[in-house]
Amino acid sequence: MQLLTPDGDRVESVTTEDGVTYTVNFTDEEYRELYRDLVTVRRLDAEGLALQRQGELGLWASLLGQEAAQVGSGRALRPQDMAFPTYREHGVLYCRGIDPIMPFGLFRGVDQGGWDSNAHKFNLYTLVIGSQTLHATGYAMGVTMDGKTGSPDGEAVIAYFGDGATSQGEVNESFVWSGVFNAPIVFFCQNNQWAISQPLERQSRAPLYHRAGGYGFPGVRVDGNDVLASYAVTRHALDEARQGHGPTMIEAYTYRMGAHTSSDDPTRYRASGEVESWKAKDPISRMRAFLLKQRIAGEDFFGQVEEDVRKIALDLRERVLAMPDPQPVEMFGHVYPTGSPQLDAQRDEFLAYQASFHPEP
Known part of the structure; x- marks a missing residue:
C-alpha cells in the first residue's frame, strides 16, 4: 500500500481485493505537521546516537529510516488506544506526547526507563525480543472482557516488533491467542530487512504479512517509508479492532539505515550499495518533495522547522547531561x-x- 511515491507524487487512494479503500484527507497544516514530526524524530534520534558516541549513554537503538512507519502509525492512534513498543519506538513515544527525554534515562542508566503507562497509553520499552506482543495480547483480551469494544469509540491495542521477532515463539503464541479470542489488537511489524545481522530471507521464505492468514486474521503490507500510507492502513486496522472485528497484522516494509544498536557494525554484513538504494526512498525527502509539489510549504517553512528542531535537540542534550547519577x-x-x-x-x-x-x- 502506497499513497506517496518516493518522488513525492500523491496516490489519491488504493482499494484492495477485499474492497478496503485506503486514503487520507489531511489539511495543509496537518501535512506540514507530519513533516515536522518526521524531522523532529530524526533529529532527536541523531542526538541519542551522538550522546552515546560521546560516552553519555550506555547504548542507543536508532530508528533512522523508520520515521514514517513510526510517525504514521503513532498519529493513527486515538487517545484511548494502548501501545506496546520495543526499544526503538522513539517516534511513537513522541507522537503519544511523552517527553522525549524519558527513554534517555533508561539508556543512560540513571533510572529503569519508567513512565506512567496508563497516563500516556504507552507501555514501557521492552528489550526482551517479542515479549511485548504477549503483554499486548493479554491487555487486548482484557479490553474485550471490560466491554470496551464494539463501537467507533472503543479501545484498541497496537504491538510493535521487528522482522527478527517474527521468529520468536512469543510472537507466534500471541498470534494464536489473539486470533482465537478475537482480540482488538494490531500487530505492527517494522520489517527493516535486518534482524541484527541476519537478512529477511533467513527469517522467512514468504512475505511476513502472509503469516496472518494462518492465524485467521488479515495481513497487509504497507510502504513503511510512506507516512501517509502508514497512517491510513494503521487507522483502518485500529478502527476494525475497536469495533470488535479482531486482529490485523501490518508489515511496514522499510529499512534500518543505521546500525541495529550503537554496539553494532552493519558494514560487516551488508553492502553499501543496498543502503544507497534505500536512501532514494527516504521518508523525509519524499514528504518534502510532496509539500513542494503541492505548494503546501516552501523554503521558509523548512528553514523554520530546522531551526525549531535544533533548539529542541539542544534542550534535550542539556537535560540529559544534567541527569543526576543515582545512588x-x-x-x-x-x-x-x-x-x-x-x-x-x-x-x-x-x-x-x-x-x-x-x-x-
Whole structure:
C-alpha cells in the first residue's frame, strides 16, 4: 500500500481485493505537521546516537529510516488506544506526547526507563525480543472482557516488533491467542530487512504479512517509508479492532539505515550499495518533495522547522547531561508499589554490605 511515491507524487487512494479503500484527507497544516514530526524524530534520534558516541549513554537503538512507519502509525492512534513498543519506538513515544527525554534515562542508566503507562497509553520499552506482543495480547483480551469494544469509540491495542521477532515463539503464541479470542489488537511489524545481522530471507521464505492468514486474521503490507500510507492502513486496522472485528497484522516494509544498536557494525554484513538504494526512498525527502509539489510549504517553512528542531535537540542534550547519577540503593525503590518485606530485607542486606567497605582516602 502506497499513497506517496518516493518522488513525492500523491496516490489519491488504493482499494484492495477485499474492497478496503485506503486514503487520507489531511489539511495543509496537518501535512506540514507530519513533516515536522518526521524531522523532529530524526533529529532527536541523531542526538541519542551522538550522546552515546560521546560516552553519555550506555547504548542507543536508532530508528533512522523508520520515521514514517513510526510517525504514521503513532498519529493513527486515538487517545484511548494502548501501545506496546520495543526499544526503538522513539517516534511513537513522541507522537503519544511523552517527553522525549524519558527513554534517555533508561539508556543512560540513571533510572529503569519508567513512565506512567496508563497516563500516556504507552507501555514501557521492552528489550526482551517479542515479549511485548504477549503483554499486548493479554491487555487486548482484557479490553474485550471490560466491554470496551464494539463501537467507533472503543479501545484498541497496537504491538510493535521487528522482522527478527517474527521468529520468536512469543510472537507466534500471541498470534494464536489473539486470533482465537478475537482480540482488538494490531500487530505492527517494522520489517527493516535486518534482524541484527541476519537478512529477511533467513527469517522467512514468504512475505511476513502472509503469516496472518494462518492465524485467521488479515495481513497487509504497507510502504513503511510512506507516512501517509502508514497512517491510513494503521487507522483502518485500529478502527476494525475497536469495533470488535479482531486482529490485523501490518508489515511496514522499510529499512534500518543505521546500525541495529550503537554496539553494532552493519558494514560487516551488508553492502553499501543496498543502503544507497534505500536512501532514494527516504521518508523525509519524499514528504518534502510532496509539500513542494503541492505548494503546501516552501523554503521558509523548512528553514523554520530546522531551526525549531535544533533548539529542541539542544534542550534535550542539556537535560540529559544534567541527569543526576543515582545512588545504588535506589534500585530497590520502584519494584513494588506498596513495598515488600522480602525486598526490605534485601535492601538492608545491601546497605550493610555497602557500609562494610572503607571509604577511599
